[in-house]
Amino acid sequence: MKARHKKLFLIIGGVAVLTVASLLILNAFRNNLVFYFTPTQILAGKAPIHSVFRVGGLVEKGSIKKSGGGLTVDFVVTDLHKAIRVHYHGILPDLFRAGQGVVCQGRLNARGQFIADQVLAKHDAKYMPPEVAQELKDHGGSTTQVDPAPQSYRP
Amino acid sequence: MYKYASPKNFYALAGRLIPWLGTITLLLFVFGLYLGLYVAPPDYQQGDSYRIMFIHVPAAWMSMFIYVMMAGAGLVGLVWNIKLADMLATASAPIGASLTLMALVTGSLWGKPTWGTYWVWDARLTSELLLFFLYMGFMALQAAIDDPRRSARAGAVLALVGVVDIPIIHFSVVWWNTLHQPASIGSLGRIVSPTIYPSMLHPLLIMSIAFFVFYFTVVLIRMRGEILARERHTGWVTQIVRSGMETQGKFP
Numbered sequence: 001m002k003a004r005h006k007k008l009f010l011i012i013g014g015v016a017v018l019t020v021a022s023l024l025i026l027n028a029f030r031n032n033l034v035f036y037f038t039p040t041q042i043l044a045g046k047a048p049i050h051s052v053f054r055v056g057g058l059v060e061k062g063s064i065k066k067s068g069g070g071l072t073v074d075f076v077v078t079d080l081h082k083a084i085r086v087h088y089h090g091i092l093p094d095l096f097r098a099g100q101g102v103v104c105q106g107r108l109n110a111r112g113q114f115i116a117d118q119v120l121a122k123h124d125a126k127y128m129p130p131e132v133a134q135e136l137k138d139h140g141g142s143t144t145q146v147d148p149a150p151q152s153y154r155p
Numbered sequence: 156m157y158k159y160a161s162p163k164n165f166y167a168l169a170g171r172l173i174p175w176l177g178t179i180t181l182l183l184f185v186f187g188l189y190l191g192l193y194v195a196p197p198d199y200q201q202g203d204s205y206r207i208m209f210i211h212v213p214a215a216w217m218s219m220f221i222y223v224m225m226a227g228a229g230l231v232g233l234v235w236n237i238k239l240a241d242m243l244a245t246a247s248a249p250i251g252a253s254l255t256l257m258a259l260v261t262g263s264l265w266g267k268p269t270w271g272t273y274w275v276w277d278a279r280l281t282s283e284l285l286l287f288f289l290y291m292g293f294m295a296l297q298a299a300i301d302d303p304r305r306s307a308r309a310g311a312v313l314a315l316v317g318v319v320d321i322p323i324i325h326f327s328v329v330w331w332n333t334l335h336q337p338a339s340i341g342s343l344g345r346i347v348s349p350t351i352y353p354s355m356l357h358p359l360l361i362m363s364i365a366f367f368v369f370y371f372t373v374v375l376i377r378m379r380g381e382i383l384a385r386e387r388h389t390g391w392v393t394q395i396v397r398s399g400m401e402t403q404g405k406f407p
Contacts, residue, residue, distance in 0.1 A: 008234045015315050022319045026330075034332040035277040056332060093271030095200060103334055120270045125339040127205060128352040129196035 036103045039082040049108045055084055056103040056122065064098055077102060077114070088116040095121035162382045163391050165239055169375040176372040183365035191358035198355070207265045209358055213366040215258035218286060219321050221251035221370060225293070226318040229311025239378070241307035242385070244314060245297060246377035250370055252290035259283060270334060278327035279335035282320055289317040303385060 026033065036056030037047040047053050055077055063076035072089045086104050096102060101122035106115045128136075191209035198205040225247045231240035262280070263273045274280065293313050300306035328337045339350045351359065386392045 004234055008230075011230060011233060011315060015318060018316060019319050019322070022323070026323065030331070033278055035275065035334050036332050038332075091271075093269070095269055096271075100200075118272075120272055120275070120334060122334055123200060123269055123336055124350075125336045126350045127198050127201075127208075127339065127355050129354070130199040131196075132352060133199035 038079040039077060039084040040079055042084060042108075043082050052105065052107050054103050054105045055086070055114055056101070057084075059096070059098050059100050059102055061098040077104065084114050085112070086114045086116050086119075088119050090117070090119070092119055093121040095123055160237065160239060162238060162242075162386055163389075166379055166382045169379050173372060173375050173379075176368055176375065180365060180369045180372050183361055183368060187358050187361035187365050190361060195355045195358050196352075201269055204265065204268045205355075207261050209362045211258060211261040211265060212359060213363040214254045214261065215283065216363060217366045217370055218251055218255035218258050218283070219324060220367075221247050221254065222286060222289070222314070222321060223318065225251060226311075226314040229307075229314040232307055233311045233315075238385070241303070241311075242378050242381040243374065244310060245307070246374050246381055247370075248290055248294050248297070248310075250373050250377070252287065252294065254366070254370075255283065255287040255290060259287060275334050277333040277335060278331045279324065279333045282324040282327050285320050286317075286324060289313075289320060293317075 036054035039055060039057055041047055042049065042055060047055075057077040057079045060076040060078045060083060063074075065074045066072065067074075068089070071091070072087075073092065074085065074087050076083045077086050078084075086106075088104065088106075096119065101124060103120045103122055104114060104116035105118040105120075109115055187209065191206055195206070197203050225244045228240040228244040228247070231237055232244060259280075262283075266275075267273050293310050296313055297306045297310045300309055327333060328335055383392055383395070
């Protein structure tokens with residue numbers, strides 16, 4: 001083997017080992033790298049419920065109740081398996097609506113209600129003109145969910 | 156083919172290519188922006204604000220592509236000692252850094268109206284910010300070493316170590332829950348059926364090609380500069396400089 005090829009294999013091997021090592025490290029920190037927890041994970045006790053954390057999911061249709069001049073809002077976040085009630089006082093992002101993905105930051109209170117101090121909207125990877133979205137709606141299709149028939153929703 | 160691996164011939168070849176590539180870049184940008192800003196319809200949820208995608212997405216793609224080019228050129232330079240490869244890596248870094256910054260800034264401006272925040276520390280945004288620091292580190296390291304060969308080798312090692320970040324950026328939205336949405340196109344299952352309506356997809360693709368050709372135009376210009384700087388003691392460079400000064404009347 002020529003010295004040059006040896007060098008090449010050494011470098012490629014080094015980069016490969018480094019990649020595997022970093023992926024293993026990232027995998028070990030998996031729980032700390034997630035941006036939010038789903039209601040199912042939270043109810044299964046996988047979220048750090050004694051400190052501030054984030055819950056992500058869809059805003060359940062028909063669950064939005066506004067009060068206090070529209071600035072205080074109560075809604076339900078669901079991943080289509082489990083759901084969590086959220087209470088928030090503040091300005092909502094423009095994309096916030098029923099059926100939309102959201103990520104709320106805050107903490108759980110004693111009654112299992114999530115008191116959010118920040119609500120972020122999450123948009124799916126779909127882009128289409130309004131007419132097409134209307135057409136899809138008219139024909140029974142859904143525009144707000146990533147899969148036509150999701151088993152569980154990961155916004 | 157090997158003829159163009161010598162800096163002198165490459166300098167001449169690049170000089171002939173640059174006007175063509177520059178023209179193609181300009182035409183693609185004009186056409187892509189026309190399609191993106193006038194022809195494409197507004198989005199059903201985001202209205203017009205989604206149009207920043209036509210800059211954001213190609214810039215983000217190129218930020219990763221250029222890094223891979225830089226690391227690949229670094230590898231070739233390390234193993235085969237090809238000067239042009241070293242120059243390609245050095246010339247690519249500022250372009251990659253600028254496009255990474257562009258992706259971060261446009262993403263931030265897009266995040267405010269859609270998500271409700273300029274910045275979050277989710278896996279996608281953080282790994283892209285890390286890429287920006289990798290570019291900056293590469294440039295700082297190369298600038299700190301005067302000897303061109305040692306500078307190229309040190310830069311190549313840093314670029315190769317940092318290449319680990321590229322798959323992390325790409326798969327971050329798949330592996331972890333992030334605020335950033337998953338890819339609309341580009342991931343395996345979505346190549347066949349992207350989740351972007353065709354009239355919105357076409358400007359995105361044209362803008363991506365525009366950014367791609369733009370990179371090659373600018374990198375060739377920068378490589379010509381690198382060649383002149385590194386070969387400044389050779390006869391042919393002296394001759395170019397002399398004739399350039401003659402046309403400007405500075406050198407009698």
